[in-house]
Amino acid sequence: MTRLPHAIFACLFAGLAVFALTGDLVVRDAVQLVAIALMAVQAVRRPDARVAWLLLTVANTSWAIGDLDPERLNACFLVSFGFAQAGLVTLAATQIRSRWLALDGVIAGLTAAAILTAYVSDSLVGLGLRVPATALAGDAMIVTTILLAFAVNGWRPARAWWIIAVGETFLVVNDLTLTNPLAPARTTLLLWAAALVLTSYAVFFPSAPRGQRVGGVVAAAVPVTGGAVCVALLMHAALTGGSPVTVWLAGAALFVGLLRTGFLLRENQRLVRSAREEAVTDKLTGLPNRRALTDDLDAAIAARTPHTLAFFDLDGFKEYNDAFGHAAGDALLQRLAPKLAGVGRAYRLGGDEFCLLTDEAPATARAVTALTEGDITASHGVVAIPGEADTAADALRLADERMYARKRRRRAGQADALMRMLAEHGMDAERAAQLAGEFGRRSLSAASGAR
Secondary structure, rough: OOHHHHHHHHHHHHHHHHHHOOOOOOHHHHHHHHHHHHHHHHHHHOOHHHHHHHHHHHHHHHHHHHHOOOOOOHHHHHHHHHHHHHHHHHHHHHHHOOOOOOHEEEEEEEHHHHHHHHHHHHHHHHOOOOOOHHHHHHHHHHHHHHHHHHHOOOOOHHHHHHHHHHHHHHHHHHHOOOOOOOOOOHHHHHHHHHHHHHHHHHHOOOOOOOOOOOOOHHHHHHHHOOOOHHHHHHHHHHHHHOOHHHHHHHHHHHHHHHHHHHHHHHHHHHHHHHHHHHHHHOOOOEEEEEHHHHHHHHHHHHHHOOEEEEEEEOOOHHHHHHHHHHHHHHHHHHHHHHHHHOOOOEEEEEEOOEEEEEEEOOOHHHHHOOOEEEEEEEEEEEEOOOOOOOOHHHEEEEEEHHHHHHHHHHHHHHHHHHHHHHHHHOOOOOHHHHHHHHHHHHHHHHHHHOO
């Protein structure tokens, strides 16, 4: 950050000092105008939390407009409180990276405002302080949101929050000590202007998140506590004829709480669906996994509808892994998986084991072709359901046994061919038989190791 903004704001604070000495409202209005202009420019330029800072800029602009004629433009102050609350909760939610914190900030602010208008407003009037209930509610919302932001940041927020907190402290103290809203003293006008300049200055300071996330009991504390307090306030207002402002604020807090609950339920449903999909999906290939196959087998057996289970094991996969590395082996599995899925309902059980479950004649030849690449091919075992198996475990065990029986026959045939070839090249028959036997044993060991 360059030094120019600091220098300009130092001049603005000097301008407020001039106003404190002279009471010249033109100086005060000029200071506020320059501060808002600088804030707007910096808010647009910021890469982070731009929306939040723009909302706070609108809040300061509304306040400055209302300050020109408090009696006629009093509604601008209410608009300012609304945009300030929206900006602060948006800034906090952006920094903490919690989509729910914005709604929690609104709930907390409305609840605090309802409490103050219910129990504190009358006490202030009794002390001779004329604080409008709307101003009291607005201050309560803003202070509560700032405290919430400090709390979720471990009471060590970024510097921008500290400057905002100081500015809002000026504003709240000013409102709570106000005796004549339509003819405020020079000190009151000075503190209001100082609050505006400080909150405008905050946009030039870092407000980066500290990477903290809020969850569990802490995340539920604000809406649950706020809802319970607001229900109590509404009951109290109904029994004692409480302030309409309190009723509106408490009702608004409950409405936002219900809105948050609806969003949360929808989010939880999405997470449950996502978790279920992950539980039955193989992460490497995207095919359904062993758990999905077991569920589908149980359903097919229970329905007593004819199905065929084909169990496949890649031949030569271990040697491929040893030669090219596990990353290449994973890539090979990722290439073969969609080809097998094109044949039928395909599953990956783990390692180099795949399955097909169909309700028609098994397309084992097409499946073996799909699982063939270069020197890699596949052995298979087929089981008819429910005729040959009554449980998913029995079906998988029988298919596995048949697949390995086929693999052994294939290896035995390869060993016999090797022995004949060695004999044709003049090798002693006994020696050729030993080498062929060793080849067969190592082949089966490699196949077992690939599992």
